Amino acid sequence: MKKVLLLLLAMMFSGQAFADEIFSTLFRFKGVAPMSNDLYNESCGECHYAYQAGLLPKVSWEKLMLVDELEDHFGEVADLDEEDRIELLNLLVDNAADTSFYKRSMKISRSIPDGVTLLRITEVPYIKRKHKPMTDKYVKNNPKVKSLINCNACHRQIDKGIFDDDTILIPNYGYWSELDDD
Ligand code: HEC
Ligand code: HEC
Structure with missing residues (x-):
């Protein structure tokens, strides 16, 4: 009897894993939604990577995009025409992390405590946790990376919204999946 129960349990779990795999492969909802808006890529990709909307929740974008905030955007002026x-x-609001069905967006959104408005992706608990292995040698002291805000230095398929391990190539070090610190 116990054996049958165990077998049933095992089937249920692998069935779930199998369903998850089909779900993510079929719909490519594993990462974050890609963005292809020219105005966005030009205006917000001038000084750093044009971060996808699905990397921060609605409240963050609402605050970041206030006129006053844009005039003092992390010490820089990032002002825009009112229409733009x-x-x-x-x-950004329509595609924010908390309105998205993409897996990484949901993880980002769920990791932020209620009532907290973050202005930085690099301060999102999920993102911080994932990058714990990214010590100074890979980032700060790596002249081709310098800061964690330069996502595209390592995530080579970020334009497609893909963050899978086998797409992470750290400049001067190589594929993350092949490094010992993994
Ligand atoms: C004039 C240059 C400039 C422009 C244009 C600009 N930014 Fe920034 N942005 C910065 C700087 C500087 C930082 C802080 C970088 C650092 O911490 O090293 C920053 C940081 C950010 C961060 C936080 C990154 C993190 O996780 O730490 C977000 C989000 C962001 N910008 C979004 C935008 C959006 C959206 C736009 C378009 C409306 C935009 N930026 C346009 C200069 C700019
Ligand atoms: C110095 C290289 C580097 C930079 C820069 C970097 N990452 Fe990463 N990122 C990694 C590595 C390595 C991992 C995998 C860590 C692990 O779990 O072993 C990772 C993991 C992730 C994951 C989880 C992927 C998964 O399959 O679980 C996400 C999402 C992510 N990064 C987003 C970002 C974003 C957004 C930025 C920019 C704000 C960024 N990363 C900047 C190296 C980098």
């Missing part, structure tokens, strides 16, 4: 600001604000 509204268009980009809507684009």
Whole structure:
């Protein structure tokens, strides 16, 4: 009797894993939604990577895109025409992490405590946890990376919204999946 129960349990679990795999392969909902808006890529990709909307929740984008905030955007001026600001604000809010069905977006959104408004992706608990192995040698002291904000230095398929391990190539070190610190 016990054996039958165990077998049933095993089938249920592998069935779930199998269903998850089919789900993510079929729909490619594993990462974050890619963004192909030219205005966004030009305006917000000038000084750093044009981060996908699905990397931060709605409240974060609403705050980041306020006129006053854009005028003092991490010490820089990132001002926009009012028309463009509204268009980009809507684009970001409509595709934010907490409105997305993509797996990484859901993980990002769930990891942020209620009532907290983060302005940095690099301060999202899920993102911080995932990058614990990214010590100074890979980031700060790596002249081709310098800062964790340069996502695309390592995530070579980030434009497609893909973050899988086998797409991470750290400059001067190689594929993350082949490094010993993994
Ligand atoms: C004039 C240059 C400039 C422009 C244009 C600009 N940014 Fe930034 N952005 C910065 C700087 C500088 C930082 C902080 C970098 C650092 O911490 O080293 C930053 C940081 C950020 C961060 C936080 C990154 C992190 O996780 O630490 C987000 C999110 C962001 N910008 C979004 C945007 C969006 C959206 C736009 C378009 C409306 C935009 N930026 C346009 C200069 C710019
Ligand atoms: C120095 C290289 C580097 C930079 C820069 C970097 N990452 Fe990563 N990232 C990694 C590595 C390595 C991992 C995998 C860590 C592990 O779990 O073993 C990772 C994991 C992730 C994951 C989880 C993927 C998964 O399959 O679980 C996400 C999402 C992610 N990074 C997003 C970002 C974003 C967004 C940025 C920019 C704000 C960024 N990363 C910057 C190296 C980097």
